[in-house]
Amino acid sequence: MTTAPAASRRRRSLPRWVWISIVAAALVIILAVIAAIGWTVTTGLSLLNAEPPGVGTTIVAPAESKASLAAESASEGTEEFAAAAYLAAAPTAYWLTPELDPIGDVGARVLNLANEARDQDAALAVVIYGLPERDCGQYSAGGLDDADYDTWTTEIGSALSSAGAADIQKIIILEPDSLALAPQCDNVNARMTQLHDAVDRLAGTNTWIYLDGGHSNWLPASEMASLIQQVDVSDAIRGFATNVSNYQPTYAEFEYAHQISDALGGSHAIVDTSRNGADQAESDWCNPSGQLIGAAGGAYGDDVVDTNLWVKPPGESDGECNGGPVAGAWWPESAVELTTNVVQ
Known part of the structure; x- marks a missing residue:
């Protein structure tokens, strides 16, 4: 071989x-x-160690806000432009409603807001306002039926939990007035189910949910605490929000929040100070005259109140009362009046 x-x-x-x-x-x-x-x-460790809102928290000033849109259309040099521009730059919660951000669009809106928050090195604060029989037929009446509300809030929750928003601190004010109005509207049981299920769909990492807490001149603290407790989501939420879309003094809201927290065994709160700077609200809640913007968000807090925030956007009407347009519409005259203490 x-x-x-x-x-x-x-x-x-x-x-x-x-x-x-x-x-x-x-x-x-x-x-x-x-x-x-x-x-x-x-990233995983930062999310696991994510802290709740507190003094010094800054939320995004959304480019989509009605104040921002009003500033773009107002004539420069006018008092309407000055007021709108000031409010457009102020960190303020964005209200998600099915009328403006419907099913199929709302998820993209949330992701866009998350991108803005990231660019501004800020937290994202949204108000979810679209449950069935919203506002009990009053000025902000509307909302979705139960099936569509499930779909809508599921889309919001998915966007908040997605990679596009994972690194952002997220603050949710869930359905203002829903609990405080429930006894008057005789729909307490329905509200408990709707809010409980919504929390399940919205809860996620670095997401801090606050239920409706009314305000200090509405329901007694013990009754408000009982309503919050009946939602039965204490392990999934941070607490409750008070004074949303109202004008009660900050000191009264802190005291009220402490009373509710004590009744709940130690819960936390957010106080809306967007329009309580005049300190003279009393019982008039619908476009009362003589009001001013309040302390900027992140200014105050204690062992119960995580911090104050601007939740209701100043310059948006409470409804067709005291000369205002429809609820949520931009009202230039109101914006000018609310900012007279800061805009010359």
Whole structure:
């Protein structure tokens, strides 16, 4: 049998420059994997250690706000422009309603707001306002039926929990007036189910949910606490929000929040100070005259009140009362009056 020469049987070695290229490419891949793992671990730890809102919290000033849109259309140099521009720059919660952000669109809106919050190094605060029989047939009447409300809030929750919003602190004010109005509207049981299920759909990492807490000049604290307790979501929410869309003094709201918290065994609160700067609200809640914007968000807080925020956007009407347009519509005259203490 003829055998091949030894030289032809020997495995040929790759040139040295090829081995160097292979090793270099492998190192690049390894470093990329390590970087990706490190980012994931760091992000995961930051979310696990996410803190609730507190004094110093800044929320996004949405480009989609009605104040911002009004500033774009107002004539520069006018008092209407000055008021709208001031309010457009103020960190304020964005109200998600099915009328403006319907099913199929609301998720994209949430992600856009999250991007704005990231760009501004701010938290995202949204008010969810679309449950069935909203406002009990009053000025803000509307909302969705039960099936569509489920779909709508599921879309919101999915967007809030998606990668596009995962790194943002998210604050949810869930359905203002829904609990405080329930006894008057005789729909307490329906409200409990609607809010309980909505919380399930909205809860997520670094998401802080606050239920309707009325305000200090409405229901007694014990009754308000009982309504909150009946929603039966204490493990999934941060607490309750008071003075939303109202004008009660900050000191009265802090006292009220403490009373509710004590009745609940230690819950937390957000206080809306967007329009309580005049400190003279009393019982008139629908476009009362002589009001002023209140303290900027993140200014106050204690062991019960996480902080104050601007929840109701100043300049938007409470309804067709005291000369105002429909609820939620931009009202230039109101914006001017509310900002007379800060805009010359």
